[in-house]
Amino acid sequence: MPRVMQLQLHDDPLRRRPATLLEDWPTMRQLARSAAAAGAEVRVVSVCEVAEQHRVDGVDYLFLPRAALAQQLQAWRPQLLHVQGLAQGLALPPLLDRWPELPVLLQDRADRPPRPWRWLAWRRALARARGVMFCDAGQAAPWRRRGLLAPGAQVYELPGSSSDFGPQPRDAARARCGMTGEPALLWVGHLDANKDPLTVLDGLARAAPYLPDLQLWCCYGSNALVPEMRARVAADPRLRGRVHWLGRVPHGQVETLMAAADALVQGSHREATGFTVLEALACALPPLVTDIPAFRALLGAPAEAGRLWRVGHGEGLAQALLSLMREPEAARRAAARQRFEHCLSPTAWGQRLVAIYEDALRP
Incomplete structure (x- = not known):
């Protein structure tokens, strides 16, 4: 059983309490829960101004000031460190000077390669x-090209x-949330340039x-493009x-909306994983x-659980939507859920993670 410390070195800008x-x-x-269920011994340590310990689902979560991390490493003595975010690797050299042989795994959290003048510091870190874990191995290419990853570092x-989340009957979900449309498409995400909702509107x-009964339901946080989107809808009789x-x-309401909809639509140019998908x-x-890359990894090859369309290409979205709607509803829903159960469910995902731990610990 691998003994793993999952390390969160991100300083919360909102300065929330550990329970929050x-x-x-x-x-x-x-x-943590999935790794523990798959057989790992897990402890989560997160940087926080307030020192607290919580135990949830059999896993200990320790919230500590940054200065106390080395003491926690000394006390628990993990076999492996799993660090959230490649950028957090910059904090590792001073922290790990006392444990030069301790294996480290980094997990991508939408990190971007740094500017050239910072490459040397990043290479050392x-x-x-x-x-290094990415949703898709191709996401490692920009880091490899810049020589930021060690030659022997394995990409997982x-x-x-x-x-x-789980499936629910569509009609019951629609009765609860009021969604209509044949098909009803759901958007969940920021309305910004990266998510590209304007291209989505063009495709629709x-x-x-x-x-004729196509409807789009938009859940969003940031709304930078709402004025442009509203103007686009008002100007096009096909969208009004x-x-x-x-x-x-x-x-929690997103789960009901997903059960009520017929497809999720997104126009992202870049994602680390795409949790909504x-x-x-x-x-x-x-x-x-x-x-x-991230969406290809989630849907499987060749897009067995949905449809893929070219970034920025509204006509491609339109054709993908029409193709998807020609499939029987039961078949397309079954394909999506089957993909999740086989490769992405908490059980399947935890087993994949622990297999990575075990591989990283091999001499």
Whole structure:
């Protein structure tokens, strides 16, 4: 049984209390719970101004000031460190000077390679990593090209987390949330340039003549592009009356909306994992998303659990939507859920993570 310390070195800008962080960062709990269920001995240590210890689902969560991390390493003596975020690797050299042989795994959290003048510092920091986890191995390429990863560092494929969402009957979910449309498409994500909702609107406008009852329901946090989107909808008769602005909704309500919808749509240019897509698969909701590495990894080859379309290409979205809607509803929902159960469920995901731990510990 590998003895692993999952390390969160990110300083919370909101300075939340540990109990609040446990609620607001469900990925932290999912990561630890799934690894423990798959056989690892796990302890989670997170940087926090307030020192507290919590035990949830049999896992200890220690919130400590940064200055106390070395003492915790000395006391618990893990076999392996699993660090959240490649950028957090910069904090490792001074922390680990006393444990030069302790293996380290880094997990991508939407990190971007640094500017060239910082490459040397990053190379020194990331040299400690025995392995790096990305949702798709191709995401490591920019780091390899810049020489930021050690030549011997292993690249592992693993999504950023799993989900506890599950399928529900569509009609019952629609009765609860009021969703309509044949098909009803769901957007969950920021309305910003990276998510590219304007291209999504273009694709839906192209498909609308063939799908007269098409509706789009939008859940979003940041709303930078809402004025442009509203202007686009108002100016195009193919879109008027089809777009519903739900704004920010509680996370639990997203599960009901996913059960009520017919497909999830996203236009992302870049994602580390795409948790919304993962949650959609858990709910048996087929994703209709861009052909980027993270989404390819989640949907499987060749997009067995949904449809992929080219970034920035509205016509591609329209054709993908029409293709998906030609499939029987039961078949497309079954494919989405099957993909989740086989590769992305908490059990399957935890087994993959522990297999990575075991591989990293081999001499």
